[in-house]
Amino acid sequence: MKPTFTEKLLEWNNAQNTRSMPWKGEKDPYKIWLSEIILQQTRVEQGLAYYEKFIAAFPTIQQLAKAPEKKVFKLWEGLGYYTRCRNLIATAQIVVKDHKGKFPRTYDQIKELKGIGPYTAAAIASFAFNEPRAVVDGNVQRVMARYFGISTPIDTTSGKKLYQELATALLDTEQPGIYNQAIMDFGAVICKPQNPLCSVCPQQADCEAFKHDLVKQLPVKEKSLKKKERWFYYFIIQYQSKFYIRERTDKDIWQSLHEFVLYETDTPVQSIFQDLPFLKTLFGKQSYSVSHISKVYHQQLTHQLIHGQFITVTTVKPVTALKDYVLIDKKQLKQYAFPRIINTFLEEKSSLAQLF
DNA sequence: AATCCGGGGAT
DNA sequence: ATCCCAGGATT
Numbered sequence: 001m002k003p004t005f006t007e008k009l010l011e012w013n014n015a016q017n018t019r020s021m022p023w024k025g026e027k028d029p030y031k032i033w034l035s036e037i038i039l040q041q042t043r044v045e046q047g048l049a050y051y052e053k054f055i056a057a058f059p060t061i062q063q064l065a066k067a068p069e070k071k072v073f074k075l076w077e078g079l080g081y082y083t084r085c086r087n088l089i090a091t092a093q094i095v096v097k098d099h100k101g102k103f104p105r106t107y108d109q110i111k112e113l114k115g116i117g118p119y120t121a122a123a124i125a126s127f128a129f130n131e132p133r134a135v136v137d138g139n140v141q142r143v144m145a146r147y148f149g150i151s152t153p154i155d156t157t158s159g160k161k162l163y164q165e166l167a168t169a170l171l172d173t174e175q176p177g178i179y180n181q182a183i184m185d186f187g188a189v190i191c192k193p194q195n196p197l198c199s200v201c202p203q204q205a206d207c208e209a210f211k212h213d214l215v216k217q218l219p220v221k222e223k224s225l226k227k228k229e230r231w232f233y234y235f236i237i238q239y240q241s242k243f244y245i246r247e248r249t250d251k252d253i254w255q256s257l258h259e260f261v262l263y264e265t266d267t268p269v270q271s272i273f274q275d276l277p278f279l280k281t282l283f284g285k286q287s288y289s290v291s292h293i294s295k296v297y298h299q300q301l302t303h304q305l306i307h308g309q310f311i312t313v314t315t316v317k318p319v320t321a322l323k324d325y326v327l328i329d330k331k332q333l334k335q336y337a338f339p340r341i342i343n344t345f346l347e348e349k350s351s352l353a354q355l356f
Numbered sequence: 357a358a359t360c361c362g363g364g365g366a367t
Numbered sequence: 368a369t370c371c372c373a374g375g376a377t378t
Contacts, residue, residue, distance in 0.1 A: 040375070046365080
């Protein structure tokens with residue numbers, strides 16, 4: 001006999017949950033996996049278009065596994081957390097090579113794959129294979145913290161353990177997939193982060209947070225993130241009809257994306273014209289001409305604020321001092337994945353007028 | 357245990 | 368501005 005919470009949740013799911021998504025009820029583990037990776041820390045509304053694009057481009061895991069990496073990253077461009085994309089490719093290749101194209105069928109095997117943690121493994125195992133594993137995502141944590149009135153922070157080791165145990169106890173082991181889907185929908189539709197719909201909530205009578213007016217305070221998060229600022233000066237160096245770009249490979253933001261010639265500082269430079277020794281160092285005695293300096297663009301990341309400025313430079317000879325950078329014809333540029341701050345610049349009409 | 361990894365939407 | 372999103376990997 002399951003707790004009343006589970007009964008009421010499933011009742012709500014049957015009678016009132018109208019939330020519809022393309023992967024709901026899906027049984028193909030490939031499609032479930034793809035949707036779950038895309039949706040990690042990503043809103044359904046934001047991930048939806050990417051899911052459709054990926055399914056259209058790669059209907060099977062075999063096709064994804066053999067696709068050129070560049071093409072996959074171009075599809076992922078703009079979605080963020082690019083390690084997910086790298087792991088997506090690696091996992092597709094592992095499943096095809098080591099598992100003969102058949103997606104692993106148990107939670108433990110699934111969790112071994114790259115980019116798959118406790119949440120995603122539980123989601124795939126329950127949705128595709130009916131294994132009784134409880135998902136714990138942001139929705140589930142919030143619902144349980146409020147329903148039970150728990151003030152243990154969700155972003156601690158003990159908190160994660162506690163919420164996983166609670167979720168497991170509440171799970172309907174007869175229909176784990178339906179239950180997991182239901183509690184996440186419930187968190188997204190009723191027990192929302194802001195302005196939850198307590199007035200129409202079927203759990204209201206037993207909700208500890210509602211009883212004690214703690215709905216707004218729960219769940220508790222312990223850590224606050226520290227941010228740092230970085231200044232990126234991008235030199236768009238044109239030689240004939242080509243530009244220098246490189247792939248970002250350091251352990252840093254935007255790994256596997258591309259960029260123009262970068263000069264980075266941790267404080268803004270006083271004047272692009274006077275105080276930037278970078279260009280002179282780069283060109284030495286070679287001549288160059290600066291044709292345009294853009295406004296300052298900004299991009300807010302989780303832990304960083306990026307200030308970006310774009311300096312368009314033309315030269316009549318190749319720049320030999322540029323290591324790692326390669327010359328790409330301007331017509332080929334759109335094949336490469338760039339960070340949003342660069343695409344924002346490229347998409348502005350004034351920028352295009354300078355470059356093309 | 358702490359930190360990092362994006363981009364977008366709501367408030 | 369701040370929070371949060373169908374989290375996971377690294378140190």
